[in-house]
Amino acid sequence: xxxxxxxxxxxxxxxxxxxxxxxxxxxxxxxxxxxxxxxxxxxxxxxxxxxxxxxxxxxxxxxxxxxxxxxxxxxxxxxxxxxxxxxxxxxxxxxxxxxxxxxxxxxxxxxxxxxxxxxxxxxxxxxxxxxxxxxxxxxxxxxxxxxxxxxxxxxxxxxxxxxxxxxxxxxxxxxxxxxxxxxxxxxxxxxxxxxxxxxxxxxxxxxxxxxxxxxxxxxxxxxxxxxxxxxxxxxxxxxxxxxxxxxxxxxxxxxxxxxxxxxxxxxxxxxxxxxxxxxxxxxxxxxxxxxxxxxxxxxxxxxxxxxxxxxxxxxxxxxxxxxxxxxx
Amino acid sequence: xxxxxxxxxxxxxxxxxxxxxxxxxxxxxxxxxxxxxxxxxxxxxxxxxxxxxxxxxxxxxxxxxxxxxxxxxxxxxxxxxxxxxxxxxxxxxxxxxxxxxxxxxxxxxxxxxxxxxxxxxxxxxxxxx
Numbered sequence: 001x002x003x004x005x006x007x008x009x010x011x012x013x014x015x016x017x018x019x020x021x022x023x024x025x026x027x028x029x030x031x032x033x034x035x036x037x038x039x040x041x042x043x044x045x046x047x048x049x050x051x052x053x054x055x056x057x058x059x060x061x062x063x064x065x066x067x068x069x070x071x072x073x074x075x076x077x078x079x080x081x082x083x084x085x086x087x088x089x090x091x092x093x094x095x096x097x098x099x100x101x102x103x104x105x106x107x108x109x110x111x112x113x114x115x116x117x118x119x120x121x122x123x124x125x126x127x128x129x130x131x132x133x134x135x136x137x138x139x140x141x142x143x144x145x146x147x148x149x150x151x152x153x154x155x156x157x158x159x160x161x162x163x164x165x166x167x168x169x170x171x172x173x174x175x176x177x178x179x180x181x182x183x184x185x186x187x188x189x190x191x192x193x194x195x196x197x198x199x200x201x202x203x204x205x206x207x208x209x210x211x212x213x214x215x216x217x218x219x220x221x222x223x224x225x226x227x228x229x230x231x232x233x234x235x236x237x238x239x240x241x242x243x244x245x246x247x248x249x250x251x252x253x254x255x256x257x258x259x260x261x262x263x264x265x266x267x268x269x270x271x272x273x274x275x276x277x278x279x280x281x282x283x284x285x286x287x288x289x290x291x292x293x294x295x296x297x298x299x300x301x302x303x304x305x306x307x308x309x310x311x312x313x314x315x316x317x318x319x320x321x322x323x324x325x326x327x328x
Numbered sequence: 329x330x331x332x333x334x335x336x337x338x339x340x341x342x343x344x345x346x347x348x349x350x351x352x353x354x355x356x357x358x359x360x361x362x363x364x365x366x367x368x369x370x371x372x373x374x375x376x377x378x379x380x381x382x383x384x385x386x387x388x389x390x391x392x393x394x395x396x397x398x399x400x401x402x403x404x405x406x407x408x409x410x411x412x413x414x415x416x417x418x419x420x421x422x423x424x425x426x427x428x429x430x431x432x433x434x435x436x437x438x439x440x441x442x443x444x445x446x447x448x449x450x451x452x453x454x455x456x457x
Binding site: 212214217280 | 373376396397398402403423456457
């Protein structure tokens with residue numbers, strides 16, 4: 001009797017499952033937009049540096065055969081520096097993965113805070129790239145953007161982006177150092193011995209390359225102090241130099257904006273503001289390509305991060321890039 | 329059948345009640361009495377080794393380490409490899425200042441059973457040119 005009940009319950013459960021699985025709940029394609037729509041994304045990553053670019057991709061479209069795009073405009077809360085523009089090409093990816101641009105209008109015209117492209121090609125969909133060059137007056141402030149588009153039906157749409165913080169840091173790329181040259185953090189410049197003698201208070205570090213029997217020295221940054229004479233072999237310092245600059249070698253901190261071959265790692269204002277270099281030495285030897293270091297000037301006015309872009313193991317000379325923040 | 333289930337239940341309950349002791353750091357106290365340093369490493373602020381050569385003497389309980397010429401002794405990360413279940417006192421929580429060469433750093437290895445303690449002294453010398 002009990003076994004019979006089990007069979008009945010099992011049969012009901014099976015039928016229930018079959019019934020539920022056969023329920024016709026067909027997927028329907030959702031209705032697309034009926035009129036002009038837009039969307040936007042920020043393409044560039046990392047701190048927004050003065051002189052650098054903030055990149056966007058602005059997409060706009062309306063249904064096929066319902067009209068065409070007339071214009072696209074971007075208004076920044078602070079006018080961009082020279083070089084700010086909105087692309088007049090719409091890009092798609094070619095078979096080889098390359099960007100293929102199709103001209104859709106006249107080159108953009110920038111008037112104050114507004115940059116506009118007028119469409120000359122009859123198209124109902126386009127994605128335009130916008131490159132905003134951060135002006136000096138935006139340093140330490142916030143910038144926001146309003147993207148807008150209009151179509152031949154008189155319809156207008158807009159999309160707000162931001163606000164974005166603008167870094168207070170300075171950045172300089174690819175400074176070439178020659179053997180026995182002098183580096184100034186405050187000027188973000190490289191000097192020779194004669195120039196260093198003319199600006200001794202601005203000299204923070206000596207760059208030198210040496211090969212020594214029995215020890216590994218190679219590329220070095222050394223503060224030009226009497227205490228560091230042992231690390232400055234065969235070198236007569238220009239008169240007046242003597243700043244003791246903090247120099248802390250650091251591991252795996254390659255900054256994407258400085259290295260340009262690393263991804264997702266950035267040195268920003270907060271890093272330089274909060275790092276404690278009070279216990280750091282005032283020299284660094286055996287510095288190799290792709291290495292980095294935190295620096296602080298003797299007067300504590302500037303902190304910086306340098307990245308070694310290029311340095312041979314056998315020949316003197318080095319290429320570095322720097323991010324610097326004024327602390328005091 | 330019920331008898332076997334009962335035995336299994338008792339066994340599980342007994343195992344669950346065995347008290348494995350832990351120390352003040354929450355580490356398991358075992359029965360191992362071995363107490364020594366297997367190897368020693370010193371890393372600079374860039375996480376690269378600064379050691380030129382190193383010798384660990386488990387009898388004299390000393391570590392003699394020669395570091396590269398120009399090494400910044402104030403910002404070093406020491407790394408010890410210890411025998412199984414042993415621990416180090418004091419703990420290493422970050423950079424260590426080894427610049428006072430007249431007062432070498434001392435670390436104590438504590439055995440797995442926490443009954444044997446051996447103090448190692450680290451003597452640092454800097455390579456000269």
